Amino acid sequence: MTVTADxxxxxxxxxxxxxxxxxxxxxxxxxxxxKAVDVLRKSGVxxxxxxxxxxASEGLxxxxxxxxxxxxxxxxxxxxxxxxARTPEFxxxxxxxxxxxxxxxxxxxxxxxxxxxxVAKEREIFAAQLEGQGKPAAIxxxxxxxxxEKFFAEVxxxxxxxxxxxxxxxxxxxxxxxxxxxxxxVVRRFVRFRLGKD
Amino acid sequence: MTVTADxxxxxxxxxxxxxxxxxxxxxxxxxxxxKAVDVLRKSGVxxxxxxxxxxASEGLxxxxxxxxxxxxxxxxxxxxxxxxARTPEFxxxxxxxxxxxxxxxxxxxxxxxxxxxxVAKEREIFAAQLEGQGKPAAIxxxxxxxxxEKFFAEVxxxxxxxxxxxxxxxxxxxxxxxxxxxxxxVVRRFVRFRLGKD
Numbered sequence: 001m002t003v004t005a006d007x008x009x010x011x012x013x014x015x016x017x018x019x020x021x022x023x024x025x026x027x028x029x030x031x032x033x034x035k036a037v038d039v040l041r042k043s044g045v046x047x048x049x050x051x052x053x054x055x056a057s058e059g060l061x062x063x064x065x066x067x068x069x070x071x072x073x074x075x076x077x078x079x080x081x082x083x084x085a086r087t088p089e090f091x092x093x094x095x096x097x098x099x100x101x102x103x104x105x106x107x108x109x110x111x112x113x114x115x116x117x118x119v120a121k122e123r124e125i126f127a128a129q130l131e132g133q134g135k136p137a138a139i140x141x142x143x144x145x146x147x148x149e150k151f152f153a154e155v156x157x158x159x160x161x162x163x164x165x166x167x168x169x170x171x172x173x174x175x176x177x178x179x180x181x182x183x184x185x186v187v188r189r190f191v192r193f194r195l196g197k198d
Numbered sequence: 199m200t201v202t203a204d205x206x207x208x209x210x211x212x213x214x215x216x217x218x219x220x221x222x223x224x225x226x227x228x229x230x231x232x233k234a235v236d237v238l239r240k241s242g243v244x245x246x247x248x249x250x251x252x253x254a255s256e257g258l259x260x261x262x263x264x265x266x267x268x269x270x271x272x273x274x275x276x277x278x279x280x281x282x283a284r285t286p287e288f289x290x291x292x293x294x295x296x297x298x299x300x301x302x303x304x305x306x307x308x309x310x311x312x313x314x315x316x317v318a319k320e321r322e323i324f325a326a327q328l329e330g331q332g333k334p335a336a337i338x339x340x341x342x343x344x345x346x347e348k349f350f351a352e353v354x355x356x357x358x359x360x361x362x363x364x365x366x367x368x369x370x371x372x373x374x375x376x377x378x379x380x381x382x383x384v385v386r387r388f389v390r391f392r393l394g395k396d
Contacts, residue, residue: 057394061270063261069283072259074272076391085267191389193274196255 003027015040018182056186058085064098073101075190080183093177093185097157100170101190106157109187114155122151157187201225213238215378254384256283262296271299273388278381291375291383295355298368299388304355307385312353320349355385 003026011022011033017040029035056078065072077094084090100106108114126147130140153159158171168176178185201224209220209231215238223241227233254276263270275292282288298304306312324345328338351357356369366374376383 059393060267061263061391061393062267063263063270063272065259065261069258069260072261072272072274074261074270074389074391076270076393078394189391191272193259193272193387195257195259195274196276 003031007031007033011036011040015180017180056080056184058082059186059188060085060091060094062091062094062098064095064102066102070195071102071192073098073190073192075101076188078186078188079181084181084183087181089177090181090185093173096162096164096173097170097187098190100160100163101157101192103163104160105192106160106190107155109156109189110158111152111156114152119148122148157190201229205229205231209234209238213378216380254278254382256280257384257386258283258289258292260289260292260296262293262300264300268393269300269390271296271388271390273299274386276384276386277379282379282381285379287375288379288383291371294360294362294371295368295385296388298358298361299355299390301361302358303390304358304388305353307354307387308356309350309354312350317346320346355388 003023007026008019008022011017011026012019015022015037017025021040022036025036025039026033028039058081059076059078061074061076063072063074075094075098077090077097079085079090123144126144127140130143135143153161153169158169158174160170162168162170162173174185174187201221205224206217206220209215209224210217213220213235215223219238219241220234223234223237224231226237256279257274257276259272259274261270261272273292273296275288275295277283277288321342324342325338328341333341351359351367356367356372358368360366360368360371372383372385
């Protein structure tokens with residue numbers, strides 16, 4: 001089947017994927033545009049996950065100062081090449097992440113970064129809250145685990161709902177950008193200052 | 199003796215001190231302009247030092263991203279009132295401090311913040327460097343103390359020479375601004391990210 005240059009261009013514009021990838025996806029979907037988008041999204045995300053091993057040592061250090069200068073954020077996001085670091089798409093991602101941290105706060109990048117003592121303490125508090133309600137141990141465990149998940153979604157940046165679109169998490173946002181740029185993207189660190197506070 | 203409005207204005211422009219202070223200084227110095235400047239500097243600095251007890255909980259959180267976005271700094275500087283926090287002079291100071299940290303780096307705000315283990319370790323290294331040179335203990339001690347002073351001037355922001363004018367230290371810069379704004383100014387904290395590094 002024949003794929004026109006115009007179809008390829010259109011698919012590129014919508015997905016940000018490479019020209020050859022778009023052509024292949026259109027061939028695979030027999031010219032069905034929406035199916036081709038799905039093909040790209042699937043392979044793109046799959047790639048982003050495999051990509052995790054490659055070194056991400058380029059990127060940007062960016063800041064966001066909230067109007068009024070009472071809250072500020074400094075963030076470092078890594079990618080693999082200086083080329084991607086200089087794209088507007090990557091800069092946008094980094095800016096959005098900095099704004100997310102300013103707006104929602106976060107203590108850690110990912111749940112692996114939460115110290116085990118803090119997790120143990122939260123677990124203890126949740127268990128204490130449920131004490132004396134006569135619930136069976138298996139149910140209690142389930143509730144505590146559920147509360148812990150909620151805790152992680154609050155304190156870990158990558159698990160937070162995106163403040164500008166709460167149907168996606170920050171992790172989704174980063175994965176989608178990784179997929180579009182074709183590189184492994186890593187939020188390395190951030191810090192948030194509140195005037196006179198933490 | 200009479201002090202002209204013109205003299206007062208000129209003195210204000212040079213020192214940034216208040217109108218009444220300038221008038222008083224000119225009266226005190228019997229109209230001698232340079233003496234009046236000295237009077238103001240002395241009382242100004244004296245005030246800045248007494249001021250240290252008053253609470254500084256207003257201020258600005260500011261960032262500086264070095265062109266290229268590979269080095270970034272987030273800093274919090276406190277003053278006593280929102281009024282001073284909104285002056286261009288205070289904003290300038292904060293911006294200059296952020297640039298200083300980006301350019302020169304620093305591990306601590308002041309020498310009191312350096313952990314005693316780190317001081318002990320530096321002292322040990324300096325002593326080891328001088329070992330076996332047959333110098334008397336009193337001299338050794340003096341040299342080690344001198345080297346430690348140099349170490350503090352490197353790692354403590356307030357003791358560093360200002361990168362834009364190495365005849366003054368950052369501490370001098372802050373004291374002068376405190377004197378001019380009439381408030382206690384405190385560099386509360388800062389953080390510096392280098393892409394892919396510390």
